[in-house]
Amino acid sequence: MNIVEVNELTKIYDGRKIVDSISLKIKKGEIFGLLGPNGAGKTTTVSMLSCLIPPTSGDAFIEGKSIVRESMEVKRRIGVVPQEIALYPTLSAKENLIFWGEMYGHLVEENLEKE
Numbered sequence: 001m002n003i004v005e006v007n008e009l010t011k012i013y014d015g016r017k018i019v020d021s022i023s024l025k026i027k028k029g030e031i032f033g034l035l036g037p038n039g040a041g042k043t044t045t046v047s048m049l050s051c052l053i054p055p056t057s058g059d060a061f062i063e064g065k066s067i068v069r070e071s072m073e074v075k076r077r078i079g080v081v082p083q084e085i086a087l088y089p090t091l092s093a094k095e096n097l098i099f100w101g102e103m104y105g106h107l108v109e110e111n112l113e114k115e
Contacts, residue, residue, distance in 0.1 A: 001027065001028050002025045002026065002027055002028075002061075003026055003027065003028045003030075003062070003063060004024070004025070004026040004032075004049070004060065004061070004062055005024075005025050005026075005060065005061045006022055006023055006024045006025075006049070006058070006060040006061075007023055007058055007059055007060065007061075008021045008022075008023055008057065008058035008059075009021070009022050009023070009045065009048060009055050009057075009058035009059070009060055010022075010055060010056050010057045010058050011041070011044050011045075011048060011053070011055055011056050012056040018041045018044045019041040019044050019045050019048070019055075020041075021058065022041075022045065022058075034046070046080065048060070048067060049062065049067060049078075050074075050075070050078060050080045051067050051071035051072075051074050051075050052080075052103065054068070055067070055068065062074045062077055062078060063077050065077065075103075086100070
């Protein structure tokens with residue numbers, strides 16, 4: 001069974017192709033490394049696969065769930081640990097918690113208000 005299947009995934013920013021129609025399959029239990037020089041599109045690819053940004057075209061399936069049509073289901077199935085801490089310095093600690101919680105469909109603000 002393929003745990004990840006990527007079909008012609010593409011991302012274009014400002015008329016520039018950052019990710020150019022990649023396709024791949026990763027089987028359950030397989031270890032996969034995404035390598036390339038700076039600017040090759042690795043972070044953009046991972047951001048699309050983790051449903052943080054939408055692809056311009058193509059689709060990918062995580063445990064059979066589409067990143068395009070079922071992004072909340074995908075987000076419930078995965079965890080991503082970024083290389084660098086992903087906090088916005090212009091937001092307070094509470095605002096950062098609310099922002100990232102909402103990215104994954106959680107009602108963080110209501111829970112924080114109860115504290």
